Amino acid sequence: MVKLMTPEVRPTTANSAGTFTVSVAPKEGSDAAHQVVASPVIEARDVTICYGGTLAVRSVSLRIPERQVTAIIGPSGCGKSTLLRAINRMNDFIPSMSITGSLLFNGTDVYGAKTDPVELRSRIGMVFQKPNPFPKSIFRNVAWGAKINGYRGHIEELVEKSLRQAALWGEVKDKLHDSAYALSGGQQQRLCIARAIALSPEVLLMDEPCSALDPIATAKIEDLIDQLKSRFTVVLVTHNMQQAARVSDRTAFMYMGELIEYDATDLIFTKPKQQRTQDYITGRFG
């Protein structure tokens, strides 16, 4: 059960109908967010994903705009991770997985015969729920992916730039050659973000990146996500509705494999059109 309105996190108001709403600070470009996404980076058209006999995602269609943060929320098991991992084809490693419909990245079919999943993943990066640095030094964690992908520039500069973008440089600059395992969970997660952005992807997929972190580390990652969207398109799966409300421009609500509602975040949290969305964000089920 997720409790939505904890006053210390975000001032809340009870409206006349007795339902709670989250006050969402007006965002730049929030007008644009209200409009239908015209030229999406990622577009799902009638995507259905099964694991053997289990239907995990059912006819989902959505368009994800460029350089904005799109949050996917919904109760556990509703297919958020499955949908997210379909975008960079991480589900390919599950032999029983099958997908129908079409998923487009910049207009090309992600599952098309001409798409190389390895190349695709250099343009669509991913950050996982549990920080998963490699058992290598901090430096090599960031440098490894770039090197293996044939990065030709100055590798020290790239590592520094990526760590700076991930708001980690100050904390690790004197111990770049220490093991990444010596970092705290929140630092490890920012290291994983650094290593993902070192490949200069266009999209960053994040699957509950803060769920293993304390509130302070979470706040740091949220600030970071806010900065990242000036360069990257971010798709964020989260269980934490305050988080979705705080950092995202658009929010998709999924329930039992279906996309129930997808709209600008402030609309989803203030005037949801669907009863089930309303129920979920007010914590009536979870």
Place this chain on the structure above:
Amino acid sequence: MLTVAQRVKERGVHAALLACALVSILTTLGIVWVLLTESLAFFQQVSPWDFYLGTRWAPLLEPRSYGVLPLVCGTFLVAGSALLVAIPVGLATAVFLSEYATPRMRGAAKPVLEVLAGVPTVVYGYFALMFITPHVLRPLLPGTGVFNAASAAIVVGVMIIPTIASLSDDALRAVPRSLREGAYALSTTKFEVSARVTVPAALSGIVAAILLALARAIGETMAVALAAGMTPNLTANPLASIQTMTSYIVQVSLGDTPAGTIEYQTIFAVGLTLFLITLATNLVAQRVMRRFREVYE
């Protein structure tokens, strides 16, 4: 509460289980005891110095000489070359099984490995002598002897592939999925992930597998006795006939050397040496294995 009958039964079961456990412990102690006492008798006549540093092994011929190095050298020549065969093939098999194979292929491949492990070793020896030497080695390398270390090394290598493959496969599969996913998400291929992330992460388990396989190769007897010959030889040439510690023990045990003579006692001194080498290898392997368990559990 237990009734008297139950208590008696419980005691009986306890005693029976203890007896079974004692059988193996006592056997081991007995073996060590015999090895030590007979070796002691041997070392009263031949100094350990001459035994361990001597370079000529001729305990059955005049002039006699008891330098064990040719046997140790023969043993390690075969076992080391066997690893050269088994490590690449075994490791590749393990990587294939854990990283590439579909569950169905795994299901088919595992029993094949078990069959390989189940072939009697004398059959391997026979195969080396009757097929590998005359039909593979001699046509390729004309200097090869009828008995040679290389053919023995090849079949011992094949023999220990299942050990390396199966234990390394376990070690690779113990590497957390999250680590692989993290690597794949950085736009890397299966080969890059296997070679640069999974295998290094499982390295201590793989090393332990190799050490256990080495212990087995050192102790292997029949195949080596058949294929490599009975010529104590301090050489690194795999095409020459050599003798290993185990095949020397077979030679003397099967001969008509009377008990109590020094010739007879040599096999205990050699046996003790062999025992210490394999024991050390196994202990190191276990230590390495324990370290690898600590990393992920």
